[in-house]
Amino acid sequence: METRKIQITGKSTYIISLPKTWINKIKIKNGDSVILIPRSDGTLLVNPKLEKNKELTKNTINLESRDTEKLFRKFIGAYLAGYDIIEINSIEKLSPTVRQHIRQMTQHVIGPEIIDETINSVKVKDLLDSSDLSLIEGLKRMFMITRGMHRDAIVALRTHDIELAEDVESRDNEVDKFYWMIAKQYNLVMNDMFFADKLGVKSQEVLGYLLVARSIERIADHAKKLASNTKHVTGKIEIITKIVDASEAIMKEFDEAMNAFNRNNFDHANEVVNKARALSKITQELTQEIFLLKLPSMTIVSLAYIIDSLERTRAYVLDIAETAINHQFITTILVEKP
Structure with a gap:
């Protein structure tokens, strides 16, 4: 937590400086706009997200064995965490049985669909905006x-x-x-x-x-x-x-x-x-x-x-x-x- 003093510029403008570490982490620069949201508890939220191109989050699951139950648990965990893309990789060639199991996994949840496949990997993307379902x-x-x-x-x-x-x-x-x-x-x-x-x-x-x-x-x-x-x-x-x-x-x-x-x-x-x-x-x-x-x-x-x-x-x-x-x-x- 950091403390900032309020300064007055002109007759009616109040300004505060923003932490540099936060600026670097969020990657905003001079001239960018942010959203200020007054909350009912008296706090003021500074939101740098202006619905720009959202960076997709990705989780990679390395298939180390033929344990499909373990794979399913990892898949559900990544889904619940909100990852946009879940990629399942294997050192060896994926068998038809494993591929079928991955297809069945996507049918157990709402949103994710297979968008790409190679000899040893399957990429699943969540095509649904999670806020669409109230x-x-x-x-x-x-x-x-x-x-x-x-x-x-x-x-x-x-x-x-x-x-x-x-x-x-x-x-x-x-x-x-x-x-x-x-x-x-x-x-x-x-x-x-x-x-x-x-x-x-x-x-x-x-x-x-x-x-x-x-x-x-x-x-x-x-x-x-x-x-x-x-x-x-x-x-x-x-x-x-x-x-x-x-x-x-x-x-x-x-x-x-x-x-x-x-x-x-x-x-x-x-x-x-x-x-x-x-x-x-x-x-x-x-x-x-x-x-x-x-x-x-x-x-x-x-x-x-x-x-x-x-x-x-x-x-x-x-x-x-x-x-x-x-x-x-x-x-x-x-x-x-x-």
Whole structure:
């Protein structure tokens, strides 16, 4: 941190000098213009970025083995960090299997596309402006997909529809896409406070959206697990009716939690917190009941996993409601600041 004294030139012009180290780092010169942005907290931001030709950021991933899971983790890490170009290099010739895996990786995220390939490298570029998708729209899309996944997983359980259960499992990737996009937007805001302005939100608000997105992504994961376990439950089992009822109660609070977050309503969110906590009694009773049933061990285990997924879903709904409360206070402070 450096301190500068204010000087007066003429009768009404106040000037300060800018640190030379900052000038050299930003690479601005005599005659260049900067943007001055007064903030609500009394600070003044000096922004040297006047939407000139942006220098693309690049990350190089060296493929050292055939471990495709490791490659995927590195790719997602580079994507979340906000790199414009991700280049995957190998000392040896890239096999068709690895190339296919790289294509599949680009399909798991929003924006990146393969723009160039050589014998031993693949270049991927993010063709989407990350500010084009608003946080509100991203959350809404995640919620709609996840809500449908859970609903159809319960239908598959009730009707023994294996094909529907497998369809539910396949939709999880779509939720992951939007979650990673929101996580990427959060990281971009942390690195560039002006990116929040492009998104149409305050930088302090973005954490709330990320936390809700994370909870929705976890609910989608459990909808997938729920669907997977329904394939091992056959025959007419009375407890399934109770499981369906518990699911409907939890999904109702899921809807209400999202409404409370979107509307910044403390009382609404607080009510959801109380109701979501009360629902834990239902899942506990179901857990105790299944072990009294005289059913094949595989069926008992699958039902136990299903009820566990319902309980975890309830817990994530509770997290969303609590995040909505915290988010409401943050946005209120931002509005009240002069």
